[in-house]
Amino acid sequence: MKRVISLLVVFTAVLLLLAACGEKSQEDVMNDLDKTLDDLTGYKAEAEMSIQTGEEPQVYQVEVWYKHPSYYRVSLSNEGDEPSQIILRNDEGVFVLTPALNKSFRFQSDWPENNSQVYLYESLLGDILLDPERSFSATDDHYVFQTNTNYTNKNLNQQEIMLNKKDLxxxxVKIMDVDLEVLVQLEFSTFELNPEFNDGDFDMDRNMTYAQWGMEVPTLGDGQTEEEEDGSFTVLYPMYTPQGTGYPEIEEVETANGKRVIISYEGDEPFRLVQQKNQVMEASTPVSISEGxxxxxxxxxxxxxxxxxxTSISWSYQGTDFFLSSQHLDEENMVAVARSVYGTEEK
Known part of the structure; x- marks a missing residue:
């Protein structure tokens, strides 16, 4: 009898040892994620983001710096190594910088709170921890979560988040629509947890200056081709329009700063899209304060x-300024239309 009891004790100990060496449960991983989020003081990350907007994906390089509790620097580049746009958050507000145009906008905004953000680590962890409908699986090297999202664009419905087992x-990240078609994909190449930051890393003036050091910033009237001088540019069209919106009317207007193209969509939910070649601002131009x-x-x-x-949305992209406005579209549809402005038409 003593021998049987002894064997049972040994058998139980072996089972416990095997369990300890096996895969972590979802609850174990969730506890680890919760602790990681609590202990997070900052990070630096680099990734490649691919957006499926048509026949060919648009690819961007993304660099993210975060310093607890609310300092952010997000650099987006789609050509070369220089940033085409920088998003900053510091004690003075949220800034969107376009270094090549000497343009800076400041917002009184709670960005990036209250919405999912595909390139922000703490946002991804929050989406995992707060979604009671999440699914969980594991591979040899990764933990894989599928969660709901909280984007303004409701077509970005679900996401698959893959974390490295070694250090979480x-x-x-893959962002998918309701049919699980991948619309946005992010592949992280580097990630440094809790790094040291230097004074001024999140300062607006310093970031604008440093970004311009790495690129040739044109001055007004210099370095323009004959085609650029006459205000020519490629006109883009939205690939998405709300149901009941009719074929557009197109008007070209000559202004002191070149050609302006106005595309007016009529129907049940009319809107207007204005395009004009963007202008490089003088170096002394102050930061524009946006009410939006x-x-x-x-x-x-x-x-x-x-x-x-x-409701209006303004943005700059590949040398052109865009202004989308409507009295009939809600915010979700406005964003959907703006996101889809990449189509061209032979004229």
Missing amino acids: SPAS KPVDLGFTQGALKVDGET
């Missing part, structure tokens, strides 16, 4: 503003 750092809020368009950050019954 982010490996990849920053809105993520995927390929760039726009400024969304509500003025009475009119």
Whole structure:
């Protein structure tokens, strides 16, 4: 009898040892994520973001710096190594910088709170921890979560978040629509947890100056081709329009700063899209104060503003300024239209 009891004790100990060496349960991983989020003082990350907007994906390089509790620097680049846009948050507010144009906008905004953010680690962890409908699985090297999202664009419905088992750092994120078609994909290449930051890393003036050191910033009237001098640019069209919106009317207007193209969509939910070649601002131009809020368009950050019954979104992209306005579209549809402005038409 003593021998049987002894064997049972040994058998139980072996089972406990095997369990301890096996896979962590979802509850174990969730506890680890909760602790990681509580202990987070900052991070630096680099990733490649691919946006599926048509036949060919648009690819961007993303660099993220975060310092607890609310300092952010997000650099987006789609050509070369220099940033085409920088999003900053510091004690003075939220800034959107376009270094090549000497443009700076400041928002009184709670960005990036209250919405999912595909390239922010703490946002991804929050989406996992707060979603009671999440699913969980594990591979040899990764933990994989599928969760609901909280984007203004409701077409970005679900996400798959892959974390490295070794240290719970982010490996990849896929944002999908309701049919699980991947619309946005992010592949992390580097991730440094709790790094040291220097004074001025999140300062607006310093970031604008440093970004311009790495690129050739044109001055007004210099370095323009003959085509650029006459205000020519590629006109883009939204690939998404709300149901009941009719074929657009197109008007070209000559202004002191070149050609302006106005595309007016009529129907049940009319809207207007204005495009004009953007202008490089003088170096002494002060920061513009926007009454709106920053809105993520995927390929760039726009400024969304509500003025009475009119909602508008303005943004710059690949040498052109865009202004979208409507008295009939809600914010979700406005963002959806703006996100889809990448189509061209032979004229």
